[in-house]
Amino acid sequence: MEEKISQIQKDFLEKINKSSSLKDLDKIFIELFGKNGEIDQLPKEFSKLSEDERRKIGPLFNQVKQELEEAIRVKREGVREETYKALEKEDFTMQPPRLQHKKRQGHLHLATQFKKEIIDLFAKLGFSQFDAPHIELDKYNFEDLNIPKDHPSKDMWDTLYIDTGNLKVEPGSLLLRTHTSNFWPRLMEKGKTPIRAMSFDRCFRYENIDARHSHTFNQFEIAVVGQVNQAITMANLKYLSDYLLQGILGKEAKSRFRPKYYPFVEPGVGIDCLCVFCHGKGCKICSGTGWFEIAGAGLIHPNVFKATNLDPKKYTGLAWGFGPDRMLMLKHEIEDIRFFLEGDLEFLEKF
Numbered sequence: 001m002e003e004k005i006s007q008i009q010k011d012f013l014e015k016i017n018k019s020s021s022l023k024d025l026d027k028i029f030i031e032l033f034g035k036n037g038e039i040d041q042l043p044k045e046f047s048k049l050s051e052d053e054r055r056k057i058g059p060l061f062n063q064v065k066q067e068l069e070e071a072i073r074v075k076r077e078g079v080r081e082e083t084y085k086a087l088e089k090e091d092f093t094m095q096p097p098r099l100q101h102k103k104r105q106g107h108l109h110l111a112t113q114f115k116k117e118i119i120d121l122f123a124k125l126g127f128s129q130f131d132a133p134h135i136e137l138d139k140y141n142f143e144d145l146n147i148p149k150d151h152p153s154k155d156m157w158d159t160l161y162i163d164t165g166n167l168k169v170e171p172g173s174l175l176l177r178t179h180t181s182n183f184w185p186r187l188m189e190k191g192k193t194p195i196r197a198m199s200f201d202r203c204f205r206y207e208n209i210d211a212r213h214s215h216t217f218n219q220f221e222i223a224v225v226g227q228v229n230q231a232i233t234m235a236n237l238k239y240l241s242d243y244l245l246q247g248i249l250g251k252e253a254k255s256r257f258r259p260k261y262y263p264f265v266e267p268g269v270g271i272d273c274l275c276v277f278c279h280g281k282g283c284k285i286c287s288g289t290g291w292f293e294i295a296g297a298g299l300i301h302p303n304v305f306k307a308t309n310l311d312p313k314k315y316t317g318l319a320w321g322f323g324p325d326r327m328l329m330l331k332h333e334i335e336d337i338r339f340f341l342e343g344d345l346e347f348l349e350k351f
């Protein structure tokens, strides 16, 4: 038994000396003191010893046990010390390699590039660009658009209302605009017809943020208003939809209309785009339908003309609103809408 204990002592002191990492030392500790470890097992054999032997072996065992524990503790401290010394020599102020060797230059954000592309397309057709307030009155975002106060159709938009505080407006009438559709009642109200206008800008909704939804997003919207005899029809809407899609996706792009309710247009349609990935066959991205919805549109409702002091018997018009962020995600296979709002350098440099 004495020999066995001495052997363990010799072998393990050597092992401890040779080890150079905390991980090695943890392993040695378990080999000795863990369940079924060498030191853990030894006392089980003491019952076989005579009284005299036990009196001798007991203190030896305790001494070796303490010696080994102490050797591990001292070695651990030594390894730690070495590690700190090595770290002190490191230069943590160094720039990451990516920034070191590449001179970085700014460029327009992908969404801004896309905005320019679309604005240029429609400028060619004689559309002028307009901006409307982001902080908007209920009147322009809803009421003029045939969505009366407390009407259930308001539920179609999850709206962020703003505290009116000391402002001289009716309480509860101030909001973050939910769509770019607020720009055309503002123009119509001024009475400067004919109108051939467009707006590309931010909108806001009370949304839970995830890969497909954001509280802040872009819309592109057009509105055309003219005299009844100018015959503004659904055919114009169809032409403009294909013009946009082919302008951004190429000649093969196609649109289709589905009847859809929007309070400010009659008839109203949802516009789908032929899936750019499967060309209509049905795939994972279009959920097997071959199409995906990109816009809402229709002929302006007579009540919108009335609300903006234009005679619906004399005037007619069309309006059309489209979500460019979603289109960009599809075009470039961007899987998360949050990239548009975050300053992620890898994303920004890619486009």
Ligand code: DAH
Pocket: 178, 179, 180, 181, 221, 222, 262, 265, 268, 295, 296, 297, 298, 299, 319, 320, 321, 322
């Ligand atoms: N403003 C609508 C929305 O954000 C989209 C829309 C639908 C715009 C029909 C239009 C239209 O101009 O005619 O949900």
